[in-house]
Amino acid sequence: xxxxxxxxxxxxxxxxxxxxxxxxxxxxxxxxxxxxxxxxxxxxxxxxxxxxxxxxxxxxxxxxxxxxxxxxxxxxxxxxxxxxxxxxxxxxxxxxxxxxxxxxxxxxxxxxxxxx
Amino acid sequence: xxxxxxxxxxxxxxxxxxxxxxxxxxxxxxxxxxxxxxxxxxxxxxxxxxxxxxxxxxxxxxxxxxxxxxxxxxxxxxxxxxxxxxxxxxxxxxxxxxxxxxxxxxxxxxxxxxx
Numbered sequence: 001x002x003x004x005x006x007x008x009x010x011x012x013x014x015x016x017x018x019x020x021x022x023x024x025x026x027x028x029x030x031x032x033x034x035x036x037x038x039x040x041x042x043x044x045x046x047x048x049x050x051x052x053x054x055x056x057x058x059x060x061x062x063x064x065x066x067x068x069x070x071x072x073x074x075x076x077x078x079x080x081x082x083x084x085x086x087x088x089x090x091x092x093x094x095x096x097x098x099x100x101x102x103x104x105x106x107x108x109x110x111x112x113x114x115x116x
Numbered sequence: 117x118x119x120x121x122x123x124x125x126x127x128x129x130x131x132x133x134x135x136x137x138x139x140x141x142x143x144x145x146x147x148x149x150x151x152x153x154x155x156x157x158x159x160x161x162x163x164x165x166x167x168x169x170x171x172x173x174x175x176x177x178x179x180x181x182x183x184x185x186x187x188x189x190x191x192x193x194x195x196x197x198x199x200x201x202x203x204x205x206x207x208x209x210x211x212x213x214x215x216x217x218x219x220x221x222x223x224x225x226x227x228x229x230x231x
Binding site: 006009034041042043044045046049089101102103104105106107108109 | 120149156157161208210219220222
C-alpha cells in the first residue's frame with residue numbers, strides 16, 4: 001500500500017516556467033514532510049521540508065504548499081532552470097510514540113526536465 | 117568530507133551468490149537505513165537501525181539481512197541473490213531530534229545487477 005502518492009510521474013517545463021509536483025497521504029500521524037532532489041548517479045538530497053502546522057514554506061525558488069485538511073502537499077519551483085532537471089521525491093515521516101526514531105515513506109518520484 | 121560512504125559502487129552477481137554491501141557514516145548519527153530504489157517505485161525501506169545493536173525490518177526485508185557493526189557502520193547482506201534484487205541500494209543516516217533539520221543523509225548508492 002502506497003503511503004505517499006506522488007504525481008505526475010514526469011514533467012517537462014520550459015526554462016523560466018513554474019514546475020508543480022503534487023503529493024497526497026492518508027496517515028494523519030505523519031508529522032514532517034520533506035522533499036528530496038536526486039541527480040543521476042547520486043543519492044537523494046534534502047531540498048526543503050515542512051511541518052503540518054505550517055501552510056507554506058519558501059526557500060529561494062522552492063516553495064512547499066501544505067493543505068492539512070486535504071492531506072495534500074506540493075512543491076513549486078519558480079523560474080525553473082535547466083539545472084533543476086532531476087528526480088524529485090516527496091516523503092512523509094512517521095515517528096513512533098515515545099521514540100525519536102522516524103521512518104520516512106517516499107513517493108514514487110517525478111522526473112523533471114527543464115528545457116532551455 | 118563528512119557523509120555516508122557506500123561500497124562497492126557497482127556489482128554484478130550471479131543468481132545464488134552472496135555479497136555484503138557496506139555503509140559507513142562519520143557524522144555521529146544514531147539511526148541508519150537501507151533503501152532500494154527501482155524505476156517508478158521510489159525508495160523502499162529494507163531495514164533500519166535506531167541505534168547501535170538494534171535493527172528492524174522495513175517494507176521489503178525478504179532476502180536481506182543486516183548488521184549494525186558499531187555506531188558508524190551498517191551492512192546489508194544478500195545471502196542468495198535473485199534477479200528480483202537487481203536495484204540501486206542506498207544507505208542513509210540521521211540524528212535524533214526533531215525540527216526541520218530531521219534530514220536523512222544518503223550515500224551515493226550501490227548499483228547491483230543479478231544475472
